[in-house]
Amino acid sequence: MNHAQNVQFLSAWFRNPRQAGALLPSGSSLAQAMAAQVDPGRGLVVELGVGTGAITRALIARGVREDQLILVEKDPALFGEMEGRFPGVVALRGDAAHLGRLLNQAGVGCPGTLVSSLPLLSMTRRQRLRVLIQIFSSLGVGGVLVQFTYSPLPPIPEVLAAALGVSGRRVARVFSNLPPAAVWVYQVHSPR
Numbered sequence: 578m579n580h581a582q583n584v585q586f587l588s589a590w591f592r593n594p595r596q597a598g599a600l601l602p603s604g605s606s607l608a609q610a611m612a613a614q615v616d617p618g619r620g621l622v623v624e625l626g627v628g629t630g631a632i633t634r635a636l637i638a639r640g641v642r643e644d645q646l647i648l649v650e651k652d653p654a655l656f657g658e659m660e661g662r663f664p665g666v667v668a669l670r671g672d673a674a675h676l677g678r679l680l681n682q683a684g685v686g687c688p689g690t691l692v693s694s695l696p697l698l699s700m701t702r703r704q705r706l707r708v709l710i711q712i713f714s715s716l717g718v719g720g721v722l723v724q725f726t727y728s729p730l731p732p733i734p735e736v737l738a739a740a741l742g743v744s745g746r747r748v749a750r751v752f753s754n755l756p757p758a759a760v761w762v763y764q765v766h767s768p769r
């Protein structure tokens with residue numbers, strides 16, 4: 578991660594600390610641990626909360642093609658930088674709480690994987706619920722959500738995950754990231 582990108586991210590934190598969710602962008606080991614959970618053969622990949630694009634680069638290095646990747650970012654300045662950084666990728670500026678509408682307007686089908694850096698635990702409960710309902714209703718059958726957290730607790734509280742009909746497991750811990758992080762994968766339960 579270069580100095581200019583750290584400064585851009587820090588500026589986003591000053592504009593809105595809760596929305597940025599961290600002082601620094603994701604480190605490369607965290608980005609690789611997130612990308613390792615993505616099967617490029619599982620169709621469309623939507624990345625939520627792209628920030629400086631650390632995870633985007635790891636997804637492309639993992640073999641996700643630019644034409645199967647959709648980027649979503651809410652912060653206008655980070656969005657502008659991101660568009661310039663990944664000109665071959667569809668980039669949508671907006672709130673993940675309106676994910677269904679954003680994808681529909683862009684004529685994008687059902688993602689097989691959502692990769693999220695959204696600071697779920699910094700959101701109000703109401704905002705988090707809106708975002709999670711959008712996430713799990715946008716995913717196709719068998720789709721997965723890959724999410725990281727800086728908390729020792731799950732990024733989606735267990736009671737809420739059960740209410741949403743999803744189950745999650747921690748798949749990696751990245752102690753070298755600043756701050757240390759854990760990667761979780763969530764799947765929608767099959768209907769009985």
Ligand SMILES: C[S@@+](CC[C@H](N)C(=O)[O-])C[C@H]1O[C@@H](n2cnc3c(N)ncnc32)[C@H](O)[C@@H]1O
Nearest residue numbers: 596598602603626628629631651652672673694
């Ligand atoms: C922890 S940072 C992302 C770090 C990113 N992986 C990087 O390396 O820069 C969280 C990102 O999510 C974005 N974000 C927060 N809430 C959002 C929302 N509701 N919809 C879309 N993006 C959001 C923030 O603007 C920020 O870029």
